[in-house]
Amino acid sequence: MSAILPPAERLWYKHPIDRVEGTWIVIALTWCLIMFAMMVGWHIWGSQNLSTETYRTTPDKFMAKTQAMVDKYTVRTETDEKIPVVAPPAGSDVYMLARLWSFYPILELEKGKTYKLHLTAMDYNHGFSLQPANINIQMVPGFEHVVTVTPNQSGTYSVVCNEYCGIGHHKMVGRIYIK
Amino acid sequence: MTTATSYRTCPRSGLQFERQAELLMKANAFFAVVWLLIGGLLAIGVVLTRWPAVRWLEADTFYMVLTAHGIDMLIFWIIFFEVAILYFCSSTLLRCRIATPKIAWLAFALMLIGSVVTNVAVFRGASSVMMTSYVPMMAEPNFYLGLILFAVGALIACFVFFGTLVVAKREKTYQGSVPLVTFGAITAAIIAVFTIVSGAIILIPTWLMSLGVVKSVDPLVYRTIWWAFGHSSQQINVAAHISVWYLVAAIAFGAKPMSERVSRTAFLLYILFLQLASAHHLLADPGLSTGWKVVNTSYFMYFAVLASMLHGLTIPGAMEVAQRQKGFTKGLFEWLRKAPWSNPTFSGVFISIIGFGFLGGISGVMMGTEQLNMIIHNTIYVPGHFHATVVVGTTLTFMALTYYLIPVLFKREMIAPKLAQWQPYLFGFSMYFFCLVMMGAGTLGVSRRHWDMAFSGHALAYEWPGAAYLMMALVGLGGMVAIVSGAAYIYITVGSLLWGRKLEPGASSPKFTPIPRAAPSAVAQTYGSMGFAAPGTFVLAMVFLVAFVLYYFINWKYLSTLWGLS
Numbered sequence: 001m002s003a004i005l006p007p008a009e010r011l012w013y014k015h016p017i018d019r020v021e022g023t024w025i026v027i028a029l030t031w032c033l034i035m036f037a038m039m040v041g042w043h044i045w046g047s048q049n050l051s052t053e054t055y056r057t058t059p060d061k062f063m064a065k066t067q068a069m070v071d072k073y074t075v076r077t078e079t080d081e082k083i084p085v086v087a088p089p090a091g092s093d094v095y096m097l098a099r100l101w102s103f104y105p106i107l108e109l110e111k112g113k114t115y116k117l118h119l120t121a122m123d124y125n126h127g128f129s130l131q132p133a134n135i136n137i138q139m140v141p142g143f144e145h146v147v148t149v150t151p152n153q154s155g156t157y158s159v160v161c162n163e164y165c166g167i168g169h170h171k172m173v174g175r176i177y178i179k
Numbered sequence: 180m181t182t183a184t185s186y187r188t189c190p191r192s193g194l195q196f197e198r199q200a201e202l203l204m205k206a207n208a209f210f211a212v213v214w215l216l217i218g219g220l221l222a223i224g225v226v227l228t229r230w231p232a233v234r235w236l237e238a239d240t241f242y243m244v245l246t247a248h249g250i251d252m253l254i255f256w257i258i259f260f261e262v263a264i265l266y267f268c269s270s271t272l273l274r275c276r277i278a279t280p281k282i283a284w285l286a287f288a289l290m291l292i293g294s295v296v297t298n299v300a301v302f303r304g305a306s307s308v309m310m311t312s313y314v315p316m317m318a319e320p321n322f323y324l325g326l327i328l329f330a331v332g333a334l335i336a337c338f339v340f341f342g343t344l345v346v347a348k349r350e351k352t353y354q355g356s357v358p359l360v361t362f363g364a365i366t367a368a369i370i371a372v373f374t375i376v377s378g379a380i381i382l383i384p385t386w387l388m389s390l391g392v393v394k395s396v397d398p399l400v401y402r403t404i405w406w407a408f409g410h411s412s413q414q415i416n417v418a419a420h421i422s423v424w425y426l427v428a429a430i431a432f433g434a435k436p437m438s439e440r441v442s443r444t445a446f447l448l449y450i451l452f453l454q455l456a457s458a459h460h461l462l463a464d465p466g467l468s469t470g471w472k473v474v475n476t477s478y479f480m481y482f483a484v485l486a487s488m489l490h491g492l493t494i495p496g497a498m499e500v501a502q503r504q505k506g507f508t509k510g511l512f513e514w515l516r517k518a519p520w521s522n523p524t525f526s527g528v529f530i531s532i533i534g535f536g537f538l539g540g541i542s543g544v545m546m547g548t549e550q551l552n553m554i555i556h557n558t559i560y561v562p563g564h565f566h567a568t569v570v571v572g573t574t575l576t577f578m579a580l581t582y583y584l585i586p587v588l589f590k591r592e593m594i595a596p597k598l599a600q601w602q603p604y605l606f607g608f609s610m611y612f613f614c615l616v617m618m619g620a621g622t623l624g625v626s627r628r629h630w631d632m633a634f635s636g637h638a639l640a641y642e643w644p645g646a647a648y649l650m651m652a653l654v655g656l657g658g659m660v661a662i663v664s665g666a667a668y669i670y671i672t673v674g675s676l677l678w679g680r681k682l683e684p685g686a687s688s689p690k691f692t693p694i695p696r697a698a699p700s701a702v703a704q705t706y707g708s709m710g711f712a713a714p715g716t717f718v719l720a721m722v723f724l725v726a727f728v729l730y731y732f733i734n735w736k737y738l739s740t741l742w743g744l745s
């Protein structure tokens with residue numbers, strides 16, 4: 001019962017390694033390094049990498065920028081709450097904010113075009129969960145996260161809040177249209 | 180220097196229990212099970228509410244119950260049990276008295292008071308902030324205060340454990356190095372100190388903020404430090420339950436580690452790198468650099484994953500070698516077929532090892548990959564993963580260990596031995612199923628911590644695919660079976676303490692009997708084939724590797740079809 005007894009040999013780090021373990025160490029280490037290389041390599045050759053461009057912001061500052069975009073590019077409103085649907089030009093800075101308990105505004109973007117999407121939370125932590133693509137980004141209050149996105153399929157996407165944010169959390173859903 | 184105490188030698192196991200340590204182990208293990216019972220009852224509410232067709236609880240009750248379930252299970256049940264394990268691995272395995280028993284009781288009292296205070300705060304209804312309690316969302320001050328008291332208690336318990344190691348060394352109860360299981364427990368305790376200090380650093384200011392003393396705590400700083408506590412606490416579990424796996428291999432088979440050097444080095448890798456994994460939770464966050472994310476989330480080039488893969492080989496490998504020495508040498512797997520499958524201590528641990536590796540391990544590495552994290556962050560895949568690690572891994576292991584401890588530590592004959600034989604299978608396999616369907620639903624994007632996936636009555640409601648609803652129903656079903664088999668465990672353990680036949684405690688002596696020096700032995704390399712001491716285990720490991728590689732690259736393939744992000 002030697003795992004629960006002191007080892008007989010005084011210096012445990014001098015114990016021999018048998019062939020099973022030795023072989024497995026080599027295989028496992030190789031696999032570990034491959035996984036590490038994948039993560040680094042995807043930043044060089046892959047095209048789905050989360051940007052880390054971030055600025056400190058305040059609800060007022062972010063709201064002002066968002067409202068400026070809404071005022072300029074609103075094409076229609078939707079639902080009883082008259083949520084503006086905003087269609088900014090390709091390549092521009094677009095804003096989406098999360099608050100208790102809605103996303104604002106609805107965006108309408110073009111397929112294959114690139115946008116700088118600015119995200120923030122106005123109060124608590126929220127989640128940006130783009131469905132059905134299933135892309136998930138954390139939204140942290142006080143931080144403006146600038147993510148460069150290139151939609152590759154047209155259709156109606158929903159933005160579900162997937163960070164618990166209080167009693168209305170399950171009512172928090174927004175939308176992005178891709179033309 | 181010697182305080183008045185006595186040492187009992189258990190006639191069933193040969194283990195020697197010091198009186199104070201024995202009482203402390205019993206008290207901590209007992210309250211662990213109490214919290215498991217409460218957490219299990221709460222699980223009924225969680226599971227039956229997330230089952231879309233049932234949706235049992237109201238939203239506010241659901242979020243409250245979910246908060247309590249998380250804290251009672253992840254923190255109170257597990258840490259109480261781990262304190263018992265720490266005392267076992269020091270005082271019992273090293274056959275020495277426990278250091279400062281009075282302070283150990285103080286630690287116990289603090290943990291008990293803290294756990295009650297936090298629960299009271301949650302059930303008053305104004306602290307439904309989930310276990311993570313991200314600022315600026317605020318709970319009642321007592322929510323944090325209870326956690327802080329509990330953490331201080333657990334920290335003191337760790338130092339009692341370290342003190343006990345010193346006592347053993349000084350009083351020369353053993354010679355040479357500590358046993359491997361104790362070595363693993365030391366790893367767990369070192370990680371625990373780091374974890375608890377991180378918890379204190381962030382929870383104390385948050386508590387002061389809830390009292391109005393501190394104006395604000397930065398949300399991103401909170402997340403970063405909180406996860407050094409939240410994730411690391413799960414790493415204590417990993418180190419602890421892997422130590423128990425080695426313990427059970429030794430108890431059930433008389434297995435000795437294949438190589439002390441490999442197993443101990445793997446534990447050392449945990450100390451060095453396991454903590455970095457708290458970065459897993461911040462991969463979808465703004466503000467942290469890519470370099471920081473990549474280095475940390477990979478545990479610095481996956482060295483801690485390497486350690487887990489080593490334990491995953493060496494534990495079944497040690498069992499195989501022991502079985503082959505007993506003559507079960509036919510083919511690759513006779514050793515496994517002839518294992519004591521009707522002994523719940525063994526079956527529980529084996530089901531735990533397989534489930535932890537295949538379900539918890541593979542999914543954990545996948546979601547801890549910086550880019551792949553984007554396709555699962557905060558979906559129900561995450562609870563799917565951690566139920567595979569914490570429930571299949573830690574909880575099932577602790578359950579299995581309890582079946583061993585009932586006669587040995589509690590001196591009771593187990594009631595319902597037939598039920599106990601079945602319990603690990605029922606619980607383990609229902610949890611396998613539960614985790615798999617949860618991860619399935621998460622792959623389709625379903626959110627965690629969400630009361631109503633249908634967004635009933637919302638103009639912009641998102642319509643999930645039918646498969647997502649099916650998976651969530653199956654989560655409900657699997658969860659209920661797991662809860663029933665968890666109840667069976669509670670019935671067996673508590674019932675045995677209440678009604679089990681009392682067993683002979685064994686001879687008691689006022690002085691410890693030192694551990695005799697073991698004779699050096701030849702390493703068991705003469706069994707197996709082609710110089711492979713454990714060929715069956717090696718084949719199992721290769722199956723694991725193939726599953727791992729396939730699943731890993733399938734996810735990259737899916738990621739590559741998504742929107743361009745940079």
